[in-house]
Amino acid sequence: MSERFAFQIHATDGKARTGTIRMQRGDIRTPAFMPVGTAATVKAMKPEAVRATGADIILGNTYHLMLRPGAERVARLGGLHRFMNWDRPILTDSGGYQVMSLSDLRKITEEGVAFASHLDGSRHMLTPERSMEIQRLLGSDIVMAFDECPRADQSREVIARSMELSMRWAQRSRDGFDSGAEHAARSALFGIQQGALDEGLRKASADALTAIGFDGYAIGGLAVGEGQEAMFATLDFAPGQLPADRPRYLMGVGKPDDLVGAVERGMDMFDCVLPTRSGRNGQAFTWNGPINLRNAKFAEDTGPLDERCNCPTCASYSLAYIHHLIRSGEILGAMLMTEHNLSFYQQLMQAMRDAIREGRFGAWAAEFRRGYLGA
Numbered sequence: 001m002s003e004r005f006a007f008q009i010h011a012t013d014g015k016a017r018t019g020t021i022r023m024q025r026g027d028i029r030t031p032a033f034m035p036v037g038t039a040a041t042v043k044a045m046k047p048e049a050v051r052a053t054g055a056d057i058i059l060g061n062t063y064h065l066m067l068r069p070g071a072e073r074v075a076r077l078g079g080l081h082r083f084m085n086w087d088r089p090i091l092t093d094s095g096g097y098q099v100m101s102l103s104d105l106r107k108i109t110e111e112g113v114a115f116a117s118h119l120d121g122s123r124h125m126l127t128p129e130r131s132m133e134i135q136r137l138l139g140s141d142i143v144m145a146f147d148e149c150p151r152a153d154q155s156r157e158v159i160a161r162s163m164e165l166s167m168r169w170a171q172r173s174r175d176g177f178d179s180g181a182e183h184a185a186r187s188a189l190f191g192i193q194q195g196a197l198d199e200g201l202r203k204a205s206a207d208a209l210t211a212i213g214f215d216g217y218a219i220g221g222l223a224v225g226e227g228q229e230a231m232f233a234t235l236d237f238a239p240g241q242l243p244a245d246r247p248r249y250l251m252g253v254g255k256p257d258d259l260v261g262a263v264e265r266g267m268d269m270f271d272c273v274l275p276t277r278s279g280r281n282g283q284a285f286t287w288n289g290p291i292n293l294r295n296a297k298f299a300e301d302t303g304p305l306d307e308r309c310n311c312p313t314c315a316s317y318s319l320a321y322i323h324h325l326i327r328s329g330e331i332l333g334a335m336l337m338t339e340h341n342l343s344f345y346q347q348l349m350q351a352m353r354d355a356i357r358e359g360r361f362g363a364w365a366a367e368f369r370r371g372y373l374g375a
Helices: 047-052 061-068 071-076 078-082 096-101 128-138 156-179 199-212 228-235 256-264 274-280 313-317 319-328 331-357 361-372
Strands: 003-011 014-021 025-029 032-034 059-062 090-092 107-108 113-116 122-126 140-146 189-193 216-219 248-250 269-271
Touching: 003 331, 014 331, 025 032, 025 331, 032 331, 047 313, 061 071, 061 128, 061 140, 078 090, 090 128, 122 128, 122 256, 122 269, 128 140, 128 156, 156 189, 156 199, 199 319, 228 256, 256 331, 256 361, 274 331, 313 331, 331 361
Parallel strands: 032 269, 059 090, 090 140, 140 189, 189 216, 216 248, 248 269
Antiparallel strands: 003 014, 014 025, 107 113, 113 122
């Protein structure tokens, strides 16, 4: 691959693998968890604090940024990296998932999706070409192809029709991305496999994407209510349908035990709002499982959130104090909880990278589940 993007696998253990994605703005260690910065901010965190947790890359949201402050404005202000003071890689989603969730406000055609803004009702048209343009204006390092994400409980016929439309949009995304030569010369484009829980449809999608050719491949259409068992059953076959020499990105996942199970099945990249959203709502993730800081039992607990965690929150603040902040609705409570949760997720990814490299991932995963799930 060219210098703009390269992926090297350093070690494997079963299907699990660890490696490095190299890009002009920095290396991304895999397996990687990407904190979600929907509106050009990881909520309750300064960018430098996000980096201090160990994050190599963050995610920005095309739909939200195109509506406010506007992609053209971000471009005039120097691009998303300068705008939000983050100098490392940024992956932007295509906007497709958010638009699809506006079931009462949008209309899908071959051209794209016409929708009404959830902010002010203004009308917009998002096509593969426009999605590529927006992500170029933002200055994204990893650009996602525009796709449709149907519900997994729809009929096979509906899911097949949606997948085929997404594959046509994938080709248009490829063409639109390549037409922005300057941006394409320093960025990467990922295709998105669809097909819900159906192995045959997933294979057809993977074949279509591989024929087009992408720098990396995402698995979309999971973590949308189908449950962990169904998600893992799909991941038992879906990653193997994608090129082994390219990164595999599982979109929108998830809980810590989801991440471990997905890495076991060959996935390399993840994003989810869970650690930040849960932190703001009083839930902390720990090596012994999640805990709710609103619980009165923590009111006089002088210990840290997690004795095994080395984050600044655990080093300096007691459970009792954080409990007080959360119960009082203080902003500092959201900040400390978010810092801890993002740190825990990055420590989890580092532990998986180490275990894979040392050939002990199976034993490590079993030990993790005993501590986290009591299993």
